[in-house]
Amino acid sequence: MSNATTYNFSDFTTQNYSKLLTLAKTNFEFKTFNTFKNEPKFIIWRHDVDFSMHRALKMAQLEAEQGIQATYFILMHSEFYNLFEKEISHLLKQIIDLGHDIGLHFDSHYYNITNESELESKLLFEKSIIENVFNVSVTSFCFHINNTFTLQCNKTHYAGLLNAFSNFFQKEVAYCSDSNGYWRFKRLEEMLSDKSITQLQVLTHPELWQDEVMSPKQRVDRCADMRAEKTKQWYNQTLISNGRKNIDWE
Ligand SMILES: [Zn+2]
Numbered sequence: 001m002s003n004a005t006t007y008n009f010s011d012f013t014t015q016n017y018s019k020l021l022t023l024a025k026t027n028f029e030f031k032t033f034n035t036f037k038n039e040p041k042f043i044i045w046r047h048d049v050d051f052s053m054h055r056a057l058k059m060a061q062l063e064a065e066q067g068i069q070a071t072y073f074i075l076m077h078s079e080f081y082n083l084f085e086k087e088i089s090h091l092l093k094q095i096i097d098l099g100h101d102i103g104l105h106f107d108s109h110y111y112n113i114t115n116e117s118e119l120e121s122k123l124l125f126e127k128s129i130i131e132n133v134f135n136v137s138v139t140s141f142c143f144h145i146n147n148t149f150t151l152q153c154n155k156t157h158y159a160g161l162l163n164a165f166s167n168f169f170q171k172e173v174a175y176c177s178d179s180n181g182y183w184r185f186k187r188l189e190e191m192l193s194d195k196s197i198t199q200l201q202v203l204t205h206p207e208l209w210q211d212e213v214m215s216p217k218q219r220v221d222r223c224a225d226m227r228a229e230k231t232k233q234w235y236n237q238t239l240i241s242n243g244r245k246n247i248d249w250e
Helices: 014-027 053-065 086-097 116-134 167-172 188-193 216-241
Strands: 042-049 071-075 101-106 138-143 161-163 174-177 199-204
Touching: 014 042, 014 053, 014 188, 042 053, 042 101, 053 086, 071 086, 071 138, 086 101, 086 116, 101 116, 116 138, 174 188, 188 199
Parallel strands: 042 071, 042 199, 071 101, 101 138, 138 161, 174 199
Antiparallel strands: none
16 A cells, blocks of 8 residues: 555645534534633644644634634744744734634753743743733643653643643543644544544644645645745845845846
8 A cells, every 4th residue: 555545645635624624513612722621522623833834824714714713832942933033923913813722832842841840930931922922812832742751741730821731631532633744543534523532632733734635744845945945035035125236046
């Protein structure tokens, strides 16, 4: 069997994404982390924005078209985007304006955190930056790439923020993730159709969903390549705008 078949490449398109949203809406009631209350039946839909705010906005628009709100966990230390550059900030503001919830995607590796008090102090620090810059309330967080310390952080709240990796969400709620561009356990479609599942957390990474059918590597390459291209275009445009010579540019 080809990789495309084994790993369901065709699941990860925007067209299929909209279909999955419709299916989820039919079978569950949507909750976000900021208003979360434990109820007998719900779906909580989360995005960890690791690589692409552009793709995040695309998903936010598809959800808004269907009247769905999701939680976007925003990373301050991405290798692929700078949250505070003008274009990326503007994209995030559009996601907020569509009515979505914003959480903190927290990178403990950046600070080499090894205890809970350090964790809480840095969570508050990053929460305050995002709240001040984007004029939004941040009430939840999740970890970006776990390590031996974060794997032990299973309390419901840290620094007053709801923890998406708490014992409750890990043990009581079914979970479906698209991490690294394939279904690690079951396909999302299968879980959304399973009548025995009444409480479900869905994690998607926006960059792993594209308009065309692509392999996981092609999806990540596209984000990296477009980022590089835009950065070069910005520099070239700056030369033109300031009347400088484009010596070795095309
Ligand atoms: Zn992440």
